Every structure is written in structure tokens, then in C-alpha cells.
Amino acid sequence: MKPEISKLGHFGLVSTDLVKSLWFFKEVIGLEETEVVNGVHYLRAWGDFEHHTLSIRAGEESCLDHIAWRTKRKEDVDAFAESLKANGTEIEWVEPGTEAGQGKAFRFKTPSQHTFEIYFEMEKTLASAETRSVLKNQTHRSWNRGVSPRRIDHVNLLSSLPTKEFADFLQEQMGFNLREYIEAPDGSYLGAWMSVTPLVHDIAVSFDPNAPSTHEVHHIAYWLDNAQDLLRAADILKENGIYFKGPGKHGISQAMYIYAIDPGSGVRLEIFTNGYLIFEPDWEPIRWTLDEMDIGFTYWGDQMDSKTENNPTIKA
Amino acid sequence: MKPEISKLGHFGLVSTDLVKSLWFFKEVIGLEETEVVNGVHYLRAWGDFEHHTLSIRAGEESCLDHIAWRTKRKEDVDAFAESLKANGTEIEWVEPGTEAGQGKAFRFKTPSQHTFEIYFEMEKTLASAETRSVLKNQTHRSWNRGVSPRRIDHVNLLSSLPTKEFADFLQEQMGFNLREYIEAPDGSYLGAWMSVTPLVHDIAVSFDPNAPSTHEVHHIAYWLDNAQDLLRAADILKENGIYFKGPGKHGISQAMYIYAIDPGSGVRLEIFTNGYLIFEPDWEPIRWTLDEMDIGFTYWGDQMDSKTENNPTIKA
Amino acid sequence: MKPEISKLGHFGLVSTDLVKSLWFFKEVIGLEETEVVNGVHYLRAWGDFEHHTLSIRAGEESCLDHIAWRTKRKEDVDAFAESLKANGTEIEWVEPGTEAGQGKAFRFKTPSQHTFEIYFEMEKTLASAETRSVLKNQTHRSWNRGVSPRRIDHVNLLSSLPTKEFADFLQEQMGFNLREYIEAPDGSYLGAWMSVTPLVHDIAVSFDPNAPSTHEVHHIAYWLDNAQDLLRAADILKENGIYFKGPGKHGISQAMYIYAIDPGSGVRLEIFTNGYLIFEPDWEPIRWTLDEMDIGFTYWGDQMDSKTENNPTIKA
């Protein structure tokens, strides 16, 4: 049976200013800290069920040292290892417990040199009595501090390599479905939005010839339930002196956004809400042309600066 | 390969007062009419991609004459027919075109005698120029009239037969996953919420010893993007003289709701928003006890009358 | 020149459980504490400009020991004292500084024996550097903790004395305008909503023959900017184990509400949003009959229990 990815699992963030990154993600954004082990802070949103969806540790260069994907079955971890090796990809095993709460896992470089991790076993840690929700199906109480998003949502990668090759790898080797894409007149892709879930994207990859490398992170994203919460988030970010763009609405995905920069690591965080779900098994990917690209990125609202030099990224 | 259900497809509503039901669903709720064929009105929400998610025709007794489920693959229709027959279930083929836009399909009675339909082929009809969205990934413009929900969401069935048997059938024969349930001290289920998608439920089934039959419909549901839209919906329903309960928030599913009654057919429509998604492949169903049932149904807000006699249902 | 009231100023709350009341108003509701003087805690919402809009001190019986009204001009304080004395009302002067931040003031009993205070001078205290807003026209940052209402809104009083006499006193002696009222067939009033501002009511008074006294407080109210914030408030209240009714929408005032009980003092707090403003100088009061009273109280949503015995009140 072909191994399958079930979901985006977590981000391993390295920050040159750990104190500031923890302030940003814990106090301003309002993530909960599960525990701190060996200097690594394990965080999650109030509605995340796994031990963590974001880990942060100090380092000399800010980056995502891995982007982790959970498989559908325990045996899929080995099966993915086999199929990737068969495809010529080198893998590196991560011993159980190397990341707190996590079982057997391995990491590998995508053709673009982004570092991915594959795992299945992860503790579904209960919240502490102090922050636990009264609801049995909810991990922590919501609205404890700051923006208070519900859960991890997606990752958006940038590369100086053509998008199509990356998208093909994600489809062929990892089973992602293409949902929406921007196509240049020469048939190349400028961006591709892909998922294994009904979300329009668990991952997006974009081509930027001026990107500093083949393996950049444009942003990581967490989800809010209501668009109104995004407006509340804007107030909170502004009062805390955080630089952000938005709110606005994407054409692609129909979702609303704010893009805020973590002042510690420089990683861009998208706060994301609304949008549509794809339940159709025979979905025909939505194709956007160059002419339609602007409305695809920004249907309305405050838009990102299109110049690369104003949009620093970090590596993954 | 085992056949699989991809999603809830549509409801076939029969109304003793077609004019009033059409007014309710088209003008007050704001569904769009794809077409009218042989006296059957085919409706969908602005974000539904298929030809219809609700059909309404006149009849002598109001009921859902079928609840339709779309398969993952075309060949799953035959495969389901085989597996159900092998299980002793009688099936009845529905010729392509019998329902506008739909290909080969069949209907069968669940053990509770609810009528289900299985299909794969359905036209993904474009909206007319007048109501088409400027967005390529959206069918109709939103907010044309009334409440304006985005899409079909789920169905909630009621039966005088024990829930567990019904739930077992849905799990074993149709591949649904149990997400949350209410368990009586004797181990029987009073309600079960199940899905094939990451929604907490595509279908819920409840046990009521006083239900008029084994095959009742508690409600059908459509989805709104934002909780604020639910408050706007309350204003619209009230101005139109529609009876409803809510707004409120469920503990089970964490979703917000209004329950409105179609004055034509008497079917209860849940307008539904927020809540959580289940991406974990190893989800452990949430068990609610009798003591916790009240908070499970109504976490806060205006609640449904618990007496069966105040809660008329229609058959399916 | 006739003295005039400009606005509702503040509430002087006495609580039999000061610790619990402070937890409720500071942590759950999210009011800011300006200072604590002589055991009195002075609180306000983030958008309140005056030194305090609520003071809380410990006492043997929970009550509002005064409801304070600010005059339009400094000299109106003396003028009100004169006109009330001329009308046979006894007044009691409150020395400047008796209440922190406040200048010359006096208290008196309304004909219903509710204790009112009249003042003009009050310090417009800046927020501390830690909680100050970056906006020059806003006192504290919003969303620091809990529900986080913007400002004080109104007070609702209950009496076993007829409403009309109370309403007449408020109109004739204090200059309130009648905005909406409920009239019994015999011409008596069951409730009256009155204001000196364009708010539909700064004060409401209701008649209940079963009220424990002539001078009860039904609720005090704080304002939220958005209805969505009310739904967020419901989640916060529920997670903190606070008893509340709502959310719902009043017909009278068109505003949305939650009624929560302070577990310390037992005072009912209305969290209030939306509704209309009255700018017309020739407003004709809206008259509601007994038949219309239900929709006047609850247009839709979760309603208050109508039985007095389930609705404990505190005295003022």
C-alpha cells in the first residue's frame, strides 16, 4: 500500500533571538508552551492536539530546520523512507525522543533543498489543569493571551528553482494534490497550492528568480475561526509594535490574511481564516494566468510588497 | 480496493408546500437555483461546485426521499452496490439523468430504513453570467440574497432504533469514522457523529425511543464562514417570520448553530459555522456521558426544546 | 441655566467577596485597575477616559452604594443640589478625594430609594506605560485580558414601586429623555428606557411587584464594539465557570447582550453591543404593549428567566 501523508505536523524554528521569538509566539500570538526540553521550546495553538506544532530554539542563523509531515499509518514512515531512497533521496533518521513527544522519524532534503521530516508517532499531550478547556474535544482554553489562533494551517515555500519540478515531487513522491496554480505563458508554474487534506493548501511553493536560495520559507501559517478575529489580531499586533501587512483577502483559496514578522527570527507568520474546502475527489486545479495573478494574490485589502528586497525570507 | 465515500452530496426534499419551501430556501436562505426539470427545483449554495446540493419537489408527504453520498472514484458506485448486496441490502438503480446533472446511481435503505443514494458522476455546472463570481474558484457570487450560506455541510438523522447498530453500519459498510458519541451507562449510544472528511460530522445519528419511526431526519445543514453571519441570519429569519432556535454553540463539534424550520416542508435546517476539523488519522472518538450530554448539545446559547413533541421531524 | 447631566459616570460596588469580584471584573471581564486607595479598587474599561467607572470594596452586604452621574458643567453640581433640595430631596455632600480622582460631589436617594451621586470633577488618568495604547485617543491597549469591553454603558434598575413615578423624576429632576417604554393597559409603565445621550438608554427602570425592595439593581452594563466579541465573551465566561444568559438580541434598543453574574457580589453584568443611536431632537418614545413585551425584551436568542426568584438582584 502506498504510504500517505495525513497532515502538516509542525515547524522546527531556529531563532537568532530566542527571547524575542518566544515573546512574539507566546505573548503576542498566544501559543501555549507544552514544555521546554534541552533549550527547545515546544509550542502549539489551543486547538492543536499533538504535543507541539512549533518548536523554537536558539541558533546562529534563523531558519526552519525542518518542516514535519505526519503519515496516515505508523508503517508509512518506513514506507516513505524506502520510496524516497528508491528515488535517490538521502534520508537521515531522527531517534525517538530527539524531539520531545515524537517517535521514530526521518528527515530529507527536497529537490529544492528544503528540509522535510516524516513521522507518525507523536504524543497527544493533555493541557495542564491551568489552561485546559472545559470542553473534552478542545485542548487548551481559547483566548488566554494575544491573537489566540486555533491551529496550525500551512506552509508557503519560495525557491529560485522552477515551481513545477517542486510541485511534481510533492505530488509524485508525497501524494499532494494540486489545487490551484499560476501558469506563465511558457507553461511553467509561478506558484502551486497543494494539499493532502480538504484545505486548499497544506503547502504552497512559489518561484522567484531573485530568491536568495532554492530553499526559502515565505511564511508559516496558523488558523483563526473568524474574520473578525483577524481585525482583533491587527489591533494586538499594532499595539505590540509588530510589522505586518493586511488584512486582506486572497483570490487563491478565498482566505483572509495578515502577514506578521516575528521580530526574533524574521520568519513571516500568516494569520489565516475563512476560505473554502475541497471535498471533490475529482477536483480540477484552478489555473491562474499572469494577468489574473494580482487578483489571485490579493482579491482586496492591504497587499504584500511585491519586491523581493522588501520581503526577507528565512531558509528551511 | 475497498470503495470509499468522498462526501455528502445532496438532499432530495419533498414538500407538501412547494411554493413556501422554494421561498424559504431561495429567498430567505438564499440558495441559487441551477435549473428546474420536470417540476424538480435543483438548488445549491454559492460555494457548492456540483449541479445541486438540494432538490425540492412537491409531494403529499414532506420527506427527504434520498440523502446522496458521492464516492471517491467512479468505479466505487458499482463496488458499493456489490458490497451492500453481499451484505443483504437491496439496491435500486437510478438511471443517469433521472436526477438532473447526475450519472449512474443507486438507492438503498439503511437498516434504519433511511433512504441513501450512492453516485459519482455529477455535472459541475457553471453559474449563469448574472450570478457568476468574479473569482475562478467560486461558483456564484456570495451575498446575493438572504442568509447566503457557502455550502452544504451535514445531515442529522433520528431513529427509534439503537444508535450503535446504525453507527456500526455506517462505519463498516460505508467507511465512516466515529468522531464523537454519547454513551449511556449500559454502553449503548444515544448519538454518534461520524465523517469521511475532516469535518467532525458529515452525518450524525441519534436515538430517541419516542421518535415517530426508525427513519426520521432531525435536520439538514448548510455552512456559513463566520459566526457573525449567524447573527445576521437570525435577523433575516426573524424579519421573515421563520421559527428558529439559537444562536448557540455546541460542545460536540464546537460549532455554532441556528435551527430554522422550513415553513413549507417542515424540515429543520441547521445554519452552521466554526467548529474544528480532524486531521489526525488516529483520532480517538470523544465519549460524552449522560451527565455531560447537556453541555455536549449546548455549550452556551439558546437551546432546542428537548421534548420530542415540540420537535417535529420528517422522514427520510 | 438649568443644570444638565452629561453621562453615566461610575458604579460604587460593594461585594461580600472582594477577591472573587476582583477576579471576575479584572481577569474574566478584563477591566483595568487605575489604583487601590483605602481598600477600594478603582477600575475602568480600556476606552474609559475617567479615573474609574467601577469601584469595588468589601462589605457585609453586596450592593451598589452609589450610581454616579457626571454633569455638563462644573457649576451644575451646585445647581442640581439646589434644585433637588427645593424639591424636598435630602442631599449628602461627598468631600473631594473621598473617592479617588473625584472632586466635589453629593449623593441623594431617588424617590425609589436608589442612591445616586452627582459630580463633575474627575481626573482623566493616563494609563501606565505598561498598558497604555499607542493611539493618542485611547486610554489603555484593548484585548489585554478576558472579555475586554470598551467602556461603561448603562444601568438598569428594578423597583417594587410604579415605574412612571420613577421615570417622571428622572425626566423632570434630572433631564432624562424617554426613549422606549412598556405600557400596561391601565396606562402604567412596566419599564422605561431613558437617556441624556444619543444612546437609547443611560438608565432603564422596571417595575416588578415581587421585587424584594423599591431600590434594586437589575444590571450594570459595559459596551463591546462588535457582536462577534460577544460570542468570544461567551466562550471566556463558560471556560471560567461564570453563569450567564444569552447571547441574544433585544427588540428594545436593538442591542445584543449577555447577562453574566459576578460570583463575588452577585451583581448582574450586561455585556452589550450594537443597537441604535437617537440623534433626533424630537424623538417620539417607542411604546410597547404587553403583547409586544416578549419581543421587546428578546428579539431572538437565549432569554432571561422571567421569574423573579431565579433572578436575584442587589440593592442600590
Next chain:
Amino acid sequence: MKPEISKLGHFGLVSTDLVKSLWFFKEVIGLEETEVVNGVHYLRAWGDFEHHTLSIRAGEESCLDHIAWRTKRKEDVDAFAESLKANGTEIEWVEPGTEAGQGKAFRFKTPSQHTFEIYFEMEKTLASAETRSVLKNQTHRSWNRGVSPRRIDHVNLLSSLPTKEFADFLQEQMGFNLREYIEAPDGSYLGAWMSVTPLVHDIAVSFDPNAPSTHEVHHIAYWLDNAQDLLRAADILKENGIYFKGPGKHGISQAMYIYAIDPGSGVRLEIFTNGYLIFEPDWEPIRWTLDEMDIGFTYWGDQMDSKTENNPTIKA
């Protein structure tokens, strides 16, 4: 007794493309049409109590031919006429009925040559049975069509004349209170926000040395109850091909906005929500410096183009 203004009454819009302006204001924005008399269309929002708050007629040049202010008392109309004449201002009487629903009124030019109208008598027209609200205190049903704002809010004027003189006239001759202002280093004003109501502004006036004349209209504004409604408005405007800027939040007034252009007349319409109210009788105007001006205009969100040439205005 000094005459007083109670509120902003209505706008008299002249459009070079009446059909398009009516489509914009009636279908897209969703104003209700009270009646059409002599080619003039009289409109209002669902929560406006007066006969109209906007009239639209065809003309060769788009402009506001008057901005009307309601007095507090009937006799204030004559009193204003006297005081303005005494101040050297020419007035022109408008016979009762010249504008449908309106009694005795007069028009005059402000020192900036903007045309103002003063009136007291205006019919408070009931809504027709078809669109009437079930609520006694609400004129029309809300949410009948389009954006569906509740009521008229304010007007924003632009002039090539210094702001301070205009602001002084409004304060001294008409009784407006200065609420917020932008001051240049030389003590001149670049903008002033003023009101007779607790709204932060019923009128704002700005100085632009490059304005095409001394008597321009920057925008007229209508009010929405909730910020979420503004996001819904953005979707509606976009689907209808209307050019707009926003959503965003002002620092000055703390209100959220969208600025949309009527494709018929070119007038800019601000859709406006949230913000604060001023109940303090001794309000100290908030002073913004040039350095703070940007945050004053746009606290966050999509901002207006600051160049005059991209911001066409119409005359008043």
C-alpha cells in the same frame, strides 16, 4: 437662546450618470428609496428615521448641491438665519416641499463656498409594508440588498483654504466641537474632526493646497454596526466591479473604513464602523502632529493614495 444643530441630515447629490448612481446606491450599497419626486430620488438607510438622507438627481456636473443640517428646535432655523446674516453670510430660503418631506429651510455658502442647508421639519416617513421591519424602533428591514448600512454618519470636506478658518466658522457660527485635529509646525491645521453629537465627527474638514477648489467633498459616509459587515461589503463591492480602498482602521476616530467610488457621480462613499463616542463635556481635542499624521489616517490596513491626482473629488 443660541440656536443649535442636532445632527447631519442629508446630502443632495447631483450625478452626471443618474442610472449608474442609483444602481450603486440602491443595489450595491442597498439604500431604500422613499419616493421619486420631480426626477429626484429620495433614499435612506434602513435605520434612518427621516424621509431621506440622500437625494440624487441628474445634472451636468456631479456635485453635492447641499449638505443639510437639522436644528435642535424648530425656531432654530430662523435663529440661525438671523445669526448668519448678522455675520455677513447671505442666505437663500428653500420653500417647504421643494425637497420632498422637508419644511422651511435655507441654504448658505460657508466661507469655503461649500453649500450648507439648515432645516428642522422633515417627515419621518414609515417604510412601505413590503420593506418595513417587524421591530417598532427600526424603519426598514435590514439586509434587503447589498452592503446594507444602518444610517448616515458624517461628511468630510476638502478645501484649498486653510482648515482653521473653516473649523472656526463651524465652531463659532454652528456650534460644532473640535474633537481631533492635525496641526502643522506653524500652528495651522491640516485637518479637523468636529461634531455636535458624541460621534467623533459629524463633519471633518481638510486642507489640501492642491485641491481643485475651496469647496470639495472628500467623502460622504454611512454606518455599519459591525466590522465583519465591512469585510462582507468588500466582497460585494468587488463582485460588482466597484473601485475601493480599504478595509483599514483610522487612528483618528479609531473607526474602520472602506472608501468606494460611486461610478455614476464619482462621489467617494466611506463605509464606516466601530470607533469611539465622546460623552465627556470637557473633551480636550486630540492633537496629531505631522509625524503622527500617517498613523492618524491609517492605523493599519489598506490606505488611500496620498496623491491628490489619484483622488478625484466632487464639489459641494
